[in-house]
Amino acid sequence: MIKTSGFPVTKVAESKLNSLSLENIPFGKYFSDHMFMATYKNGAWQDPQILPYQPLHIEPSLAALHYGQAIFEGIKAYKHSSGEAFIFRPYDNFKRFNLSAERMCMPEVPEYIFMDGMHQLLAIDKDWIPAKAEHSLYIRPVMFATDVALGVRPSETYAFIIMLSPTGPYYAKPMKIYVEETYTRAVKGGVGFAKNAGNYGGSMMAAKKANELGYDQVLWTDAIEHKWLQEVGMMNVVFIIDNKAITPSLEEGTILNGVTRNSVLVLLQEMGIAVEERKINIDEVIAAYKNGTLQEVFGTGTAATIALIKELRYKDEQMLFDTEKWKVAPAVREKLNQIRYGLVPDVHEWLYKI
Numbered sequence: 001m002i003k004t005s006g007f008p009v010t011k012v013a014e015s016k017l018n019s020l021s022l023e024n025i026p027f028g029k030y031f032s033d034h035m036f037m038a039t040y041k042n043g044a045w046q047d048p049q050i051l052p053y054q055p056l057h058i059e060p061s062l063a064a065l066h067y068g069q070a071i072f073e074g075i076k077a078y079k080h081s082s083g084e085a086f087i088f089r090p091y092d093n094f095k096r097f098n099l100s101a102e103r104m105c106m107p108e109v110p111e112y113i114f115m116d117g118m119h120q121l122l123a124i125d126k127d128w129i130p131a132k133a134e135h136s137l138y139i140r141p142v143m144f145a146t147d148v149a150l151g152v153r154p155s156e157t158y159a160f161i162i163m164l165s166p167t168g169p170y171y172a173k174p175m176k177i178y179v180e181e182t183y184t185r186a187v188k189g190g191v192g193f194a195k196n197a198g199n200y201g202g203s204m205m206a207a208k209k210a211n212e213l214g215y216d217q218v219l220w221t222d223a224i225e226h227k228w229l230q231e232v233g234m235m236n237v238v239f240i241i242d243n244k245a246i247t248p249s250l251e252e253g254t255i256l257n258g259v260t261r262n263s264v265l266v267l268l269q270e271m272g273i274a275v276e277e278r279k280i281n282i283d284e285v286i287a288a289y290k291n292g293t294l295q296e297v298f299g300t301g302t303a304a305t306i307a308l309i310k311e312l313r314y315k316d317e318q319m320l321f322d323t324e325k326w327k328v329a330p331a332v333r334e335k336l337n338q339i340r341y342g343l344v345p346d347v348h349e350w351l352y353k354i
């Protein structure tokens with residue numbers, strides 16, 4: 001049973017909304033008036049509460065800063081034209097958060113903290129959900145180790161926080177992607193399936209080098225042959241080849257199990273497009289490009305939703321696409337948006353009402 005009230009609340013004296021316009025704001029720059037916070041100590045979650053969004057006081061020896069026990073999630077809430085607000089598939093993020101926690105030797109966050117905390121926070125800051133097309137409220141839960149002592153071992157104390165950030169369209173332009181053949185993001189047995197902070201720090205060098213060459217992001221490949229495709233930045237990747245949708249499988253644990261990926265695969269099947277979750281390597285993609293069967297390539301993720309890819313570069317092979325002519329990715333994006341913004345019935349029960 002989800003509670004819309006129940007945790008203690010300390011409200012701001014005056015909302016920051018009055019000094020901000022919620023139109024076309026950049027991703028992740030502004031935060032709503034309040035945040036949810038709970039702490040873990042003596043083997044139990046304590047003091048769940050809602051309080052003004054504010055700086056934290058930490059010691060330099062904070063365990064998360066040194067040994068990387070930090071995980072997060074990314075979820076979106078949408079306002080419908082009726083004025084009602086909905087969160088998209090938050091239970092899937094809740095489950096994934098706890099998979100990340102387990103992998104990082106961090107305590108599970110119980111449902112009443114994660115879900116009820118998010119619900120009550122959103123109910124209080126509901127006016128922060130922009131009511132404009134392509135706009136949403138990005139929800140960022142985070143957990144990190146808070147022991148203040150050096151030494152590599154799982155922390156005994158943690159903080160769990162949910163913050164809210166209103167956001168406009170993200171990655172609106174089709175992207176140029178560099179297929180990575182030097183650096184590695186994830187290996188079997190590693191932490192690639194977890195949304196832990198270190199994965200992102202470790203990926204920045206490759207993205208920076210790709211940026212220097214004029215590319216927006218890298219498409220990660222396996223660690224050994226640098227041929228088997230994984231995912232793009234903070235997005236999963238889908239190829240439309242010969243009218244089939246092909247996406248790397250989750251089996252090896254080297255990619256994030258994206259909620260958007262799953263939603264897109266469901267919608268593609270409903271559109272009559274066969275879906276294959278399997279290993280796919282760059283040689284197959286290049287061959288399909290050369291024989292004209294590679295129709296579309298796109299990324300899927302909560303922040304970006306669906307991002308079209310207009311160029312793929314692997315070594316000296318440059319694959320260029322005329323994204324204006326594409327049918328599948330724009331159609332699936334439209335279907336997803338119609339569900340999120342309440343323009344069609346939510347037959348999959350993906351929307352969670354606030």
Ligand SMILES: *Cc1c(COP(=O)(O)O)cnc(C)c1O
Pocket residue numbers: 074195231232233234235236256257258259260261300301302303
């Ligand atoms: C968050 C993330 C995704 C996308 O997952 P969604 O649940 O669709 O937002 C994909 N890859 C990585 C590495 C991510 O961190």
